[in-house]
Structures are given as C-alpha cells and as structure tokens.
Amino acid sequence: MCDKVCAECQEPADLNCSGCRMVSYCGKEHQKKHWKQHKSLCRPFIIEQDEAIGKCLIATRDLNPGDLILTEHPIVSGPTPHMVEEGPVPCPGCYRLIVGEESPRCPNCDFPVCDTRCPGLQDMEHHGHECMILALRDISAINGLHDFYRQDTLLSLRCLLLQKRHPKKYAQLMDMEAHLERRGKGTDVYNEVQDRIFNYLDDNFFRPLKCMEMKTGKSILPDTSKETIHKICGIIDVNALEINQYSEMSVLYPTAYLMEHSCVPNTVHTFDLVSQGYKINIRAALPIKKGDHISTMYTHALWGTQGRREHLRETKYFSCSCKRCSDPSELGTNFSSLLCMGSNEEPCGGLQSPINPLDYNTEWACNKCQIRLTNGEVSYLVNRIGEEVDNVQLSSPTVRELDALLTKMATFLHPNHYHCYAVKHSLIQLYGYQQGYMPSQITDETLNRKANMCRELLEVTKKLDPGNSRLPLYSGVILHELHLANMILVKRKWDLGMKTRVKGMLAMLQECNQSLAEAKEVLKNEFTTPAGEKLNKVIATSTHEFNRWLERNKIDLNKN
C-alpha cells in the first residue's frame, strides 16, 4: 500500500518531486498544479545521514556551474566571536570595525557603537534584544574598554536569547553539531569558553538578570546554564560562517551549515548586503551529478595539506580525506613538495612528497633516490622558511628582497610550493609598480619574468580551485597583472614603430584580451566585498583602455 499522500489532493501518491524528493503527487497533473506553491521550497538536494560525516546534503539532480542550490536567511548573527585585545572592534549594530575609545556609546547599554543612529542598534535581530540584558550592568568603563565591552560574547548571548523569542529557531540551532565530546572539562577550549564567555556573561549580566526575574516573577532567559553556553559555543565554532565584507560578523544558517567540507568544493556562496538581511546564496561552482555530496571549504585553499588537515582537526574535529588531501602531489601542483637534497649535499633532482598525506606523521620520500625524511624534519624546514617569508612580507619588501628570497627558497622548495606561491603573488604586484621597476624603467626581461610567473600561478590556482569558489581575488589579480605585463611589452615595441617585426605581438594582445575577459568572469560573484568591488573596477577600466588602444591603432584581434 502507498503511504505517501498527494500534496495537492491528499490522496495516495506514488510520484515524487524529482527536484527535492520531499513531496509526492498522485499524478503529473496535480504536480503541475502544485508547482506554484512548491517552487520556492523545492531544493535540488536532500539531507542524508552519512556514517563518517553526519548530516550532509546530496544532490537530487544534475547541476551546472551557476545553478542556484539554496538561498536562505540567517537564524542568528553577531560579531565574530574572536577576543579582540587591542585595536578596532565590531559595532554591535552593523559589525563595522570601530575604534572603541573614540566611538560614541549605545545610549542604553553603553557598548561602543559606530553611531548612535546605527539601524542595527534598535533592530531586535541584531543589537536590539541583547541591549536590554547588557544594560543591566550599571557601571560603565572609561579605560580598558576591550576587557569591559566584550563583543566576542554577543553571538552566544544572541543564541541564548532565541529561547523565548524564536523557540523554533532555538531548537534548530540546538540541533546542530557541537562536538562536545572533544570540548570537555580540562581541554583548552573548555577553559577558554568558561573563562572568556560564561564567566563574563554570568558575572556581569545573568546575575542581575536573575535578581530582576525573581523580583518581577517574569522569566526572560530561562536557561543560562554553563552546559548550554558550552554547547552554544561549540555550535558556533563548528557551524558558523564568517562574513568579512565590510564588517566582521559570524552567522548561523538553518540549512547551509549542512554542507560538508571538501578542499575542492563544488559550490560557491555569496552573502547579500545588510539591507537584504545577510541572505546566503549557494550556487554550483562545478558540475554536480545527481547523488553527489554538496560541499564547501572550511579552511584555507592556499595552505598545504598538512596545515589544512591540522586546522580542520583542531577547529572542526575531523580528518579530511578529500581528493586533494589524499594526493601527495595536491592535484598535480606539488604545492607542499620539497626538492630532494640527496645525499652528501648533492641534490638528486627528485621531489620529496608525503608517502601517505592522510597520516599526520607520514614519512616523506623522494621520487628519484632512496632518501626519506621524517615529518618532523620537513615541518622544521618548512616552518623556518615560513617564518622568513612572513618577516620579509611584513617589512614592505622591495622587489630585490623578494627576488632574493625566492632564489633562496628555490634550493629547497618546489617552485609551486605554497611559500613560493605567496612570494610570487606579491612579486607580480610589485613589478611595474615599485621605484626602479616602474613601467618606464622595468626591463623586457623582467616583464617576461612577471608574465611567466603569472602563467605559473594561474596554472596552480586553476588546479587548486577549479570551481573558482575560493580564490577568485587571487585569480583576478594574476590575470590583471598578466595583461599589464603583456601590454607594457606590446606598447613599448609599438611606440618604437616595431609593430611588424614584433614576433608574437598578436598572441600577446590576444592573451591580454583573454586575461581581462577571464578576470571579469572569475570576479562575477565578488561585488559585495570591498576588495572584489575595487578589483572589478580596476579590471573594467583596464578593459576599456585596452579596447580603446586597439581601436586607436586599428587592430582587430579576430582579423589579424
């Protein structure tokens, strides 16, 4: 007997909606009739329980890059829960960074705010509700603002406040994974939550709140227990998404959090601006087949496998075994590989890569000779180089300094190693801009070096982020710099009247054209971030200038 009923007529039904498989129909006719109502709820995935991953999203139909998978509003949002010990802090109304000491204060609770008229201060979904609790502390700080006004605790407080105002949302939230089994008493994270969040909220606000509740006989916040606060902090750490557009905020979504992690994610997401309530829009970034898991990335695409896996283990409590993590060459890029030093200081020309990258203590082996290295030896060398890279990068380096660093690293690291990638990405943005390397000064040889570096970086970036979901700004910069290097070379020859003699000039112009078009394409989702907005403008201006130059010189790239 059929136990499903038709969504339209409630009669027995055996036809499932093929989009979401969540509703059934007695026949095609009622399915068609019900579509108007169902359309907004029909999602191309189902939620499944996986033994290793827990709840996850599985595609119910084939999806093409760009197809919308999910769009939804947050359950709750708040300032990013990182303790800020000095410097700017987020406004509790709009999360924009402000200098606490110089800012006005909320007229009710006294927290530093961007402006007393900030709309988020009154908004019950942002500061409005918590403000009543924060105002229960009747003293204010003049100095030591960072310890006194702790924006990093506000998201936990907002989660607690859902209890009475939005019980359904609260239930949804408390159903999320908190990994409490890994955050028990005695762990660093337990002590930190106890000290940083629980004690602060309890001492300053919950105690006066309890007195008030007793006096008035009215329950405002029924559960402020230590256990609940620890669980909420776990839920935030494991499931919240960070939005760093014009602000620093963290958001919990009702369904988006179910996307599992992959270091080669098949989706890309964008956030609408504050005026649209920080709605998330998740789209396919790669072709997704019916039955595929829908994934996002929880860590940094430009870290090596060891760094990514350790970060995921420490912050999200699982061991990633995706196709990038399990491949010693990281998808053919050699992003973590070292050059083998061989024996007796005589390099053998081989590459050292992890034997089993899924083993946190793997040995490393050369693909040419018998030399093996322990993981400790590799980490020591790579970390020391990393420190040097950081020191140089932080000191506003000159081209010469970065070039020298790259040459030094070339003895130990594969040219695509993530440390080399970082240095090259900085270098391409200095060639052509720094004194001594300005467009009128830079040599043809260095311009060719810049263009080649751009091509190498692009190749790596495309392999690591084929869906262009994590590195669009990196790709956009590389593509734009590739166009600039080519353009300076072309113009230089052109102005000297060498147009007919310049071999490959047309190929260079075509590469310029293609780079600018690709840059526009990779940045198409980047209009709501300050860096993306700026880069998009730069690329639009360069494209305009490039086309004008072609027109002025009567060059038709298709005809020539």
Ligand SMILES: C[S@@+](CC[C@H](N)C(=O)[O-])C[C@H]1O[C@@H](n2cnc3c(N)ncnc32)[C@H](O)[C@@H]1O
């Ligand atoms: C944001 S939640 C995702 C939803 C979660 N699976 C659930 O059941 O509620 C993140 C957690 O999902 C699990 N997870 C996500 N991606 C995973 C992966 N690639 N491998 C193993 N576990 C994963 C881990 O337990 C992780 O802490």
